[in-house]
Amino acid sequence: MAQGESTGVIFNIQKFSVHDGPGIRTTVFLKGCPLACQWCSNAESMRPEAELGLIRSLCNGCGKCVNICPEGAMNVDAGHTIRVSRDRCTACGECVAVCPTDALAVYGKRVTVEDVFQQVHRDRSFYENSNGGVTASGGEPLRQASFVAALFRKCREAGIGTCLDTSGYADPDRLGEVLEFTDYVLFDIKHMDSDVHRSLTGVANDLILSCARVVAESGTQMLCRIPMVAGMNDTVGNLIQTARFVRTLGDGVAVELLPYHRLGAAKYRTLGRPYPGEAFATPSQEQTDLARNIFEDHGVPCTVGG
Numbered sequence: 001m002a003q004g005e006s007t008g009v010i011f012n013i014q015k016f017s018v019h020d021g022p023g024i025r026t027t028v029f030l031k032g033c034p035l036a037c038q039w040c041s042n043a044e045s046m047r048p049e050a051e052l053g054l055i056r057s058l059c060n061g062c063g064k065c066v067n068i069c070p071e072g073a074m075n076v077d078a079g080h081t082i083r084v085s086r087d088r089c090t091a092c093g094e095c096v097a098v099c100p101t102d103a104l105a106v107y108g109k110r111v112t113v114e115d116v117f118q119q120v121h122r123d124r125s126f127y128e129n130s131n132g133g134v135t136a137s138g139g140e141p142l143r144q145a146s147f148v149a150a151l152f153r154k155c156r157e158a159g160i161g162t163c164l165d166t167s168g169y170a171d172p173d174r175l176g177e178v179l180e181f182t183d184y185v186l187f188d189i190k191h192m193d194s195d196v197h198r199s200l201t202g203v204a205n206d207l208i209l210s211c212a213r214v215v216a217e218s219g220t221q222m223l224c225r226i227p228m229v230a231g232m233n234d235t236v237g238n239l240i241q242t243a244r245f246v247r248t249l250g251d252g253v254a255v256e257l258l259p260y261h262r263l264g265a266a267k268y269r270t271l272g273r274p275y276p277g278e279a280f281a282t283p284s285q286e287q288t289d290l291a292r293n294i295f296e297d298h299g300v301p302c303t304v305g306g
């Protein structure tokens with residue numbers, strides 16, 4: 001890695017994505033998020049540093065990880081069950097290299113803009129044929145705004161479309177740096193009541209709503225995405241407030257509803273953390289239809305995503 005080169009910490013690059021913006025995309029998942037949404041399905045995205053994951057069902061208790069760990073972070077009990085001392089683990093990955101069953105993985109690695117650009121550029125022909133491109137997602141990509149801006153600038157120079165998938169919880173100046181090189185924004189709106197928003201995500205919503213206006217005023221094409229969680233943000237009152245707010249962002253701004261699912265629960269177990277979304281439920285078809293009607297009645301085009 002050359003000195004001074006812009007770097008970022010990512011945990012995945014997903015090719016041929018069709019859910020992260022227009023067309024066929026390569027989605028770069030950046031690590032670290034200032035929110036702690038209780039329904040988050042990407043547990044590995046939340047912390048900024050690299051973390052070790054253990055898929056317990058794949059472990060055969062061989063003990064190779066115990067022997068190689070330089071920190072003494074791995075232990076095996078009398079029942080051949082592996083325990084990770086997470087306060088000792090530095091996510092060095094030495095245990096991953098010796099594990100014979102792929103039970104271990106490190107989530108998070110530092111990469112350069114050039115590393116990522118080369119991977120994105122490989123699929124350029126797919127973007128050209130589908131109006132696709134690169135998407136920066138997370139985590140919250142604006143936590144690493146300089147890295148994202150540098151990547152997007154390079155992509156734009158190469159004629160590759162750029163999409164920012166953001167929670168909107170960011171310094172407006174950092175947002176502005178990235179918007180300069182952004183063609184499309186996926187902007188999450190979770191709840192219009194700031195106190196409820198704080199209780200569900202750990203932060204108030206005022207900064208998020210003002211960043212939504214920054215995006216709208218920049219003229220960048222924008223889609224508001226709403227994670228729909230039954231009993232959380234699907235009340236008629238909250239949906240009406242959300243629709244009214246989105247309507248103020250401009251004529252071209254639409255909404256995509258994303259019904260809650262529990263697919264992320266296993267990842268929490270892998271990282272040794274409790275799953276906070278246990279109490280939440282997927283909204284019914286009737287609730288989803290009602291929500292869509294509310295947005296459309298307010299003049300906001302609305303679709304339901306997967």
Ligand code: SF4
Pocket residue numbers: 052068069070071072073074084088089090091092093094095096
């Ligand atoms: S990642 Fe490194 S420090 Fe952590 S358990 Fe494995 S070998 Fe030990």
Ligand code: SF4
Pocket residue numbers: 058059060061062063064065066082098099100101102103104
């Ligand atoms: S090396 Fe892999 S399979 Fe062996 S005990 Fe460690 S985690 Fe389990």
